[in-house]
Amino acid sequence: MQPPIRVTIWNEFVHERQNAAVAEIYPRGIHAALAEGLGGNTDFATRTATLDEPEQGLPPEVLDATDVLLWWGHAAHDAVLDETAARVQQRVLAGMGLIVLHSGHFSKVFKRLMGTSCALCWREAGERERVWVVNPGHPIAAGLGACIEIGQSEMYGEPFGIPAPDELVFVSWFQGGEVFRSGATWTRGSGRVFYFSPGHEVYPIYHHPEVLRVIANGIRWARPQGAAADTPRHVPAEQARERVEPRGGSVAHPGQGA
């Protein structure tokens, strides 16, 4: 039997404390709502973390004990220290799964891992969104029907400034006329990354059972799979697997890298 998946739900936890509409929907914060909503998944061992905690909630010992990290941020992307973002990035490259939710598309963590603008079009009008499954065989879509209907959502529209996803799982339709690649995956180093766009905080999207199912599926999909491999390594000629007689000049010095 596999050990439980150690899930850490990180939230900047700002709008829930500043905006009455948000507080009504998520009185104890989006992180708490997600933890509760995912509570039925007995294969998860879940904790939460927030920006105002020591080391922004993500000290090395927490990251080292995390298999999959959920990231929710919106108003306070700039408050996340470069050092925190770098630590998360390194941990992903070493194998930790990362699920980036909604406005997390503009987080330092996601932008560092993608290398692109991560920009998009947007409109906050409470319109209908329909999240279509374009990859029915993908484990993240397991148990869903043809699409998820979301009564009120924020429009996120193309072009979305991401690298071509390794796998595209969902594409959304919006009432106002736009489309969006709303569920996409990438592998970075040995870590799996899943971006899922539904989730604007003024609508009760994280109470939607099918949205919670997608996130649970994403957690299972993103758990570490193989080994980490990000250390540059010098292989001296005498350790080569086939015999090599060194010849020619040299610029290398110990510790200098390739």
Next chain:
Amino acid sequence: MQPPIRVTIWNEFVHERQNAAVAEIYPRGIHAALAEGLGGNTDFATRTATLDEPEQGLPPEVLDATDVLLWWGHAAHDAVLDETAARVQQRVLAGMGLIVLHSGHFSKVFKRLMGTSCALCWREAGERERVWVVNPGHPIAAGLGACIEIGQSEMYGEPFGIPAPDELVFVSWFQGGEVFRSGATWTRGSGRVFYFSPGHEVYPIYHHPEVLRVIANGIRWARPQGAAADTPRHVPAEQARERVEPRGGSVAHPGQGA
């Protein structure tokens, strides 16, 4: 008739001035050798730039007038300012092509665009490398035979800490027993990126006609193709293409992003 491709060859220009073996092979610098070696391509308008120039050789007006940038760095990656690397990254996202050569795998520019470690294994023993074409239909492989033979090369070995390439063009065999994904492409934003590993500075690899052909092919492949698209954009409800009646709360503020 198409206008010439504006090529800028950037070089940190360090080892050629410090190491006698390198100076003998590239007396005026790798940038000058590449400019000369590519000189027969009459569809290129080529300039060079080096780290010791004002604004590290890459002020905005140079980047704005560059269709394809070649990057050679090795000893001085850390001397490239974050600001310079960020400027190059933004220009790539906006459509400029980028060709990263050999030890440039560890440059700030490449690591920012990839989001990964870009680490690899290496050995400096002057061994044979054979660069196999795995994608004969790709324009970067045009005019080559089954492989390029390089008599003396630095070994670069797997695992190479890159995101899965959009296209894999070359895979190298090394005498000492390793393999390496030696030619690979990615699109980032609207810009095309080509990494090509042969080129260690203590061997005369940039005088090799087939290596120069690959670089010339790469330049043509990487020239800007479409439009830039990296600006986040708010689409107010009254500008939606289908009629939308706004309903529900709001957290958005002008200029805040999605």
Next chain:
Amino acid sequence: MQPPIRVTIWNEFVHERQNAAVAEIYPRGIHAALAEGLGGNTDFATRTATLDEPEQGLPPEVLDATDVLLWWGHAAHDAVLDETAARVQQRVLAGMGLIVLHSGHFSKVFKRLMGTSCALCWREAGERERVWVVNPGHPIAAGLGACIEIGQSEMYGEPFGIPAPDELVFVSWFQGGEVFRSGATWTRGSGRVFYFSPGHEVYPIYHHPEVLRVIANGIRWARPQGAAADTPRHVPAEQARERVEPRGGSVAHPGQGA
């Protein structure tokens, strides 16, 4: 200066001769309308071919003289001989570009090259389609705005039974609530394949200037780029590039393949 791109527009040419609504829009056939609509592209040398011609319009000498083939079929997919489909497939693998239009998703040629069902959802109700550019830097999207508005279109919906595209260029929004990956590319062997879904024959979609621009862009993108490489090849031990002493048993026989 590059030689002209030799374009062959193939059409089953059935509905235009059987259905009055179609005949009114395309009186001389969709192939003739496309040839005329693409006529302003002076870098193309265009011919047409139809199913009722000898060898179904695609004898080897026509395929050998074709750089990019456009495929339009709908009612007569089954009438295309396996032999014809195999010939087209081989020519694509050898480097010919292929542009598959609308209902061509279910053609033998496309299904053979994809290896999948190529199935989709559909509705013929003359609803609005909006073709969004998700990849603004791609040459097939050059010269377009954010999207193409099509007043009347057939809905094609997900899941679309294709392999993950190498590049996704367009995603469509439909009035009735669906989305569709409406412009996608693949490389197969040395040939480039572009599928573009707008084009139902009871609406004048191939008279739409932006649709014609996409097809023209697609033709330029799909022109052959490198070399063909589809021949299995035995490399005897005495021809190996590194010395090998054969040892061990054998099951190979001349001509048997690997």
Next chain:
Amino acid sequence: MQPPIRVTIWNEFVHERQNAAVAEIYPRGIHAALAEGLGGNTDFATRTATLDEPEQGLPPEVLDATDVLLWWGHAAHDAVLDETAARVQQRVLAGMGLIVLHSGHFSKVFKRLMGTSCALCWREAGERERVWVVNPGHPIAAGLGACIEIGQSEMYGEPFGIPAPDELVFVSWFQGGEVFRSGATWTRGSGRVFYFSPGHEVYPIYHHPEVLRVIANGIRWARPQGAAADTPRHVPAEQARERVEPRGGSVAHPGQGA
């Protein structure tokens, strides 16, 4: 607890009965050797099937009860009926995993699913092969070191006529100077496909513990994940999720497809 993975190992079973060298290594056939070698994986429920059995060993009821199919063929590719190959292809599209071994690259099943030539270069000289892990985080590489050493192997060389893999896991080095993409994955429909090249029948490669580990990892990776989705579906206007008033002509007829 998950149910066992139902594995069917299919073998043409020809060379083991005709060639003394092969018979010595695999006296009861490669299928039996694989079944035995995989026997320690208690999460598998394994059966074997061979070409000379009724319906070529793969009647619908066997395929329907198979989660992952292993395919070994070499001398008798042409003896596999098109009908058998089509049945396997359909079952893969519906979600069954498929692991194609060594000379299976030229099987009807693999060529149908890939749509390409699947050709390669080859040499039967019993030379050394070193299978490098290029994707250490991939579950198929779990538990391996940097590479697998195979003392005697058949050379398979590039260019390999496959579509760009969704994921590249292994690249092989050969003593005679070639490289090969020796472990690669694709998704086709809802099914996962893994090609793994080591395994020539005149060498005892399927007795190698790390080769068996790769195959076991591949089986776990390839088990069905989500739902099947390959049925074209008409969505009448009155069933559209958003209101649509049909307008315009029609060419559709019941059962005709899109």
